[in-house]
Amino acid sequence: MLESSVSMPDPKDRALREFESVLLSLEKKRKSRIYALIHTGAPYHICRPSLWELAAERDKFRRIDTLEILVHSPGGHVDIAYQLAKFFRAHCKRLNVLVPLYAKSAATVLCLNADHVFMGEFAELGPLDVQVEDELEKGKQSFPPLNEFKSMEFLKEHATEYLDFFTELLVERGLSVKQALHEAIPGVVGIMNPLYGHIDPSKLGSYRRMLAEGEEYAKRLLTSVNNERVDDLVQQLVWEYPSHNFVIDYDEAESIGLPVKRLGLAEEKALIRVILGLQEDDISYSGFVAAQQTAKVRRGKQRAGLRRKPRKVPAAAAEPTVSISKRTGTAG
Numbered sequence: 001m002l003e004s005s006v007s008m009p010d011p012k013d014r015a016l017r018e019f020e021s022v023l024l025s026l027e028k029k030r031k032s033r034i035y036a037l038i039h040t041g042a043p044y045h046i047c048r049p050s051l052w053e054l055a056a057e058r059d060k061f062r063r064i065d066t067l068e069i070l071v072h073s074p075g076g077h078v079d080i081a082y083q084l085a086k087f088f089r090a091h092c093k094r095l096n097v098l099v100p101l102y103a104k105s106a107a108t109v110l111c112l113n114a115d116h117v118f119m120g121e122f123a124e125l126g127p128l129d130v131q132v133e134d135e136l137e138k139g140k141q142s143f144p145p146l147n148e149f150k151s152m153e154f155l156k157e158h159a160t161e162y163l164d165f166f167t168e169l170l171v172e173r174g175l176s177v178k179q180a181l182h183e184a185i186p187g188v189v190g191i192m193n194p195l196y197g198h199i200d201p202s203k204l205g206s207y208r209r210m211l212a213e214g215e216e217y218a219k220r221l222l223t224s225v226n227n228e229r230v231d232d233l234v235q236q237l238v239w240e241y242p243s244h245n246f247v248i249d250y251d252e253a254e255s256i257g258l259p260v261k262r263l264g265l266a267e268e269k270a271l272i273r274v275i276l277g278l279q280e281d282d283i284s285y286s287g288f289v290a291a292q293q294t295a296k297v298r299r300g301k302q303r304a305g306l307r308r309k310p311r312k313v314p315a316a317a318a319e320p321t322v323s324i325s326k327r328t329g330t331a332g
Contacts, residue, residue, distance in 0.1 A: 012283060032066040036288075037084075040072070044284040045073065045075060045106075051080055074104050078213060085221055097114045102124045102125075103126075112258075117258055124248055129238055130210045130211055158195075166187055170183055228257070233256055233258070
């Protein structure tokens with residue numbers, strides 16, 4: 001039997017080719033330039049290399065009227081997301097963000113100074129409550145410091161309920177309100193003291209500063225585009241959602257004041273298809289698509305950086321341990 005000399009196409013190269021073809025087609029249709037920020041799985045997220053990749057493409061940002069950022073990311077470092085968002089805003093006349101599936105956590109920061117955020121039917125943004133690692137006491141699993149403040153809110157409500165209960169009970173038994181309060185307060189203090197005793201004020205202060213980072217970045221980006229609901233939006237995104245993975249879909253994003261629009265169905269389907277193709281082959285992608293690329297160049301780009309391994313960072317430039325990042329099993 002004669003062996004065929006025709007080599008089979010590389011599935012990864014095919015997925016990359018289809019992705020780039022769809023983006024080029026969308027650029028023509030939408031009359032925009034599309035910068036892709038696609039993170040398909042661990043360890044890919046918004047981090048220092050994301051900034052380096054942007055710097056490598058900075059000369060391509062000249063004379064852009066409408067810039068659109070295609071985002072598919074679980075999050076990452078909020079300070080890097082803030083720098084990316086400011087750069088994008090400064091290098092175009094109109095800035096849109098396209099979210100076919102998800103732009104969670106720090107990736108949501110990229111949406112805050114956009115003119116419009118185009119969301120698909122399955123698209124979701126996420127809260128901006130920072131995630132922290134404390135291997136000494138909490139192990140390797142990251143956790144939200146917001147939990148500490150939610151616990152304090154619960155304790156406050158719990159103490160008030162106890163005080164109301166004991167005061168009302170003593171009044172029913174014949175004491176005046178003044179006498180009832182005099183007797184009830186020491187009892188409530190005795191119950192609550194052991195619970196409050198587990199709170200470390202120094203850690204609580206540290207956690208508050210971490211949360212303030214997300215607050216301040218969000219406030220600055222929203223203010224830069226004259227959003228009329230800055231304070232309410234920051235409060236909602238940082239403090240009000242019950243979990244870090246809470247789904248902020250189109251309806252929720254619209255209700256809290258984000259400038260959302262529906263992503264066209266045909267565009268949404270095409271983007272989901274090619275993003276899932278990249279995800280299946282574990283390919284992450286950052287940057288513009290060149291108008292003319294040969295398969296050889298695409299393969300070279302893929303080997304050189306599209307499917308990146310974590311880069312070694314000098315100790316002096318290492319990322320801080322505080323980050324908004326993907327949590328085990330979910331996009332966060």
